[in-house]
Amino acid sequence: MAEKLKGETTESPDIARTALTSTTEPIQVNFNALPVEENAPDRISIRDVAKQAGVSIATVSMVLNQNPRISRGTHVRVQRVIDSMGYRPNRLAQSLSSRYTQVLAVILPPLRHAFADAYFGEILSGISDRAGKLGHKLLIEQAKPQYIKEGKHIELYERRFVDGVLCLGFNEKHTFLSDLRQYPMILVDNRFGDGLLDFVHCDYRMGAKQAMNCLLQLGHRNIGMIYAAPESPTARDVLEVYTTELRNAGIEVKESWLADGCFTDEGGAAAADLLTHRDKDITALLCGNDKMALGAIRYLVEHGRKVPQDISVVGFDDIQHLAYANPSLTTVHLPLYELGVAACERLVSRIRGKVDRVADVLPTHLVLRESTSIVRTR
């Protein structure tokens, strides 16, 4: 499969098809060598407004910023001029002066499909919505190794690109995070050095407990776990609760019940392969995220094991469009959108001078669908 059929050209190439340069190494840009647009319509500045309104620029500025020292009459008069001239303050000048950019950065890990990922996407939606409401713009960056090496993450602050940064998808392995300790930043959906950095994350312990309760109540006793990124504190939370809950139920955890699925679809499938071969008695799988759960189900079904009749599978995330999977996935719902909202909110209040450490943990809940069932008695 994946064979390519050679395609012929469209019959009417009425549109020019231009060759694209495809340089791979970074391109040096001389900031100054750029030609200034000749026909750039002269922007209206605060001076123009001041002149037109017959007041000083300080007055216009104060009107703009609703300074109470400006009288009602002047305010109205100046505002009218502002509106009629269609004046919009240059925010570069505003930021230069006020020291606030009203821009936040979101840093994503250097994964190939980071921008197309449902997990990040959901968090991003929350961040974007709240940032907009708080009057902030969003800058998106991917923390490639080169990016970190060049200190671009620090430049973000130092060169005044942004007021604060939200870090998604990182864990304690990503040591560059500690470079940002001195600036406003929130680690999203993880912890770091247990309390050294501000963070907001889902209650993975609660989620794990809900998932394990469900499986145990359904009578499962041989429960495998497809985990990932054990260097991540929140991922470890799940592993720990998994172990604790089994032990509390009087079940001794076997080493052979654990496999790393790398948070990917393929990884989930491979882990399911490994686990089912290492221990034929496994009747249920707890997976660290939905992607691995789906990979596992795909593998199981393709190898003649019925889900959930032969083996139950529980995921983690509750990615929306997976609700249509067949069988639909029982999973721990993580409030990812709300997590984004919370993170954004916390970051902004941090920027505005709030000094307490941020450490929010959002509750989860289990969504029971079709991939789990009562254990089959033999």
Place this chain on the structure above:
Amino acid sequence: MAEKLKGETTESPDIARTALTSTTEPIQVNFNALPVEENAPDRISIRDVAKQAGVSIATVSMVLNQNPRISRGTHVRVQRVIDSMGYRPNRLAQSLSSRYTQVLAVILPPLRHAFADAYFGEILSGISDRAGKLGHKLLIEQAKPQYIKEGKHIELYERRFVDGVLCLGFNEKHTFLSDLRQYPMILVDNRFGDGLLDFVHCDYRMGAKQAMNCLLQLGHRNIGMIYAAPESPTARDVLEVYTTELRNAGIEVKESWLADGCFTDEGGAAAADLLTHRDKDITALLCGNDKMALGAIRYLVEHGRKVPQDISVVGFDDIQHLAYANPSLTTVHLPLYELGVAACERLVSRIRGKVDRVADVLPTHLVLRESTSIVRTR
């Protein structure tokens, strides 16, 4: 299904769980009321560097910008001071003066899962990679109705947030696009008013031809089409080629072979339902994107029709992680990553003063997988 199990709280709530405010209406922000961080470490400015190096700030600036009028010796000496002091130029001041922000905006449609969408994600990856190489940052916005109404898309330029804008996922229905005509902007993967705006899009005509060729060669004659967004020129391209190719093969297109699938999974399923009931003889479906194709396959399989034995399905997009679908999807590969790269490149050259209209069309190819087969003779 989708019933929720009530979850109990984690046993050790060692981390404070703070209540979150959840305001829904926009929050007024007074730019000036923000307290300036007291302990802000005094940033090093160009003046400090100049003093330390014993030259004027003009010289430092010229060193920074590699102005050739600076002698080799001075350059080295000043650069050494810059490095030793860890000086990083404030880009607000640079941009204020140079009139270039080195920031691009990406505007996405106001869809719920725009950030988690594989189609947008792939384009975004391309844009992000190339923008980084060209020394540009990326601002991401969602064009909600309110956003447009308030003219925020124009503010992006007028207030000097960005130098240019990339518009993803819009079509001729989105009239706000014409507001941006006078500024550097590229419409990505569509046209507008056929040539009024700069654009870069995939060759949907070529793609449609490749898909139809494939189905016709496999012997299909009753081919249904699940389209979407007929207000989109590129979507219309596909519809037109579909019709033309059938006609060229001596097949009269029936009205009942067409259904709108809204570009969604559910829409695809609903359209498949409609089409198969309107015309029992349909043996193949051409779908406007992969999501609808998958929805259609899901519907068909759930209703006892075998894919591809009973009915072949071809998609459009070639979304990566769908390669694992079962059956895997035969689809038209759109070079979305390259599209992002091209769009970004074109935008930057536009910003730098290139005046020719941008009108790139990138070639597609068919990826033959398991969802298509030779037509079943009865």
Place this chain on the structure above:
DNA sequence: GTTAACTGTTTAATCAGTTTAACAATTTAT
């Protein structure tokens, strides 16, 4: 009737850079 307090506005400094024009010091041409 002078002083004090309050209002509303403006002057001028500041944010941190870029860039033009001027200038001194050399080098080259006549």
Place this chain on the structure above:
DNA sequence: ATAAATTGTTAAACTGATTAAACAGTTAAC
């Protein structure tokens, strides 16, 4: 030897806002 051209550096103007301090003009207090 003098004028012209070249080279490297700098002073000063400029980008477009904010804001502390100064300043009139009223009003209130004693």
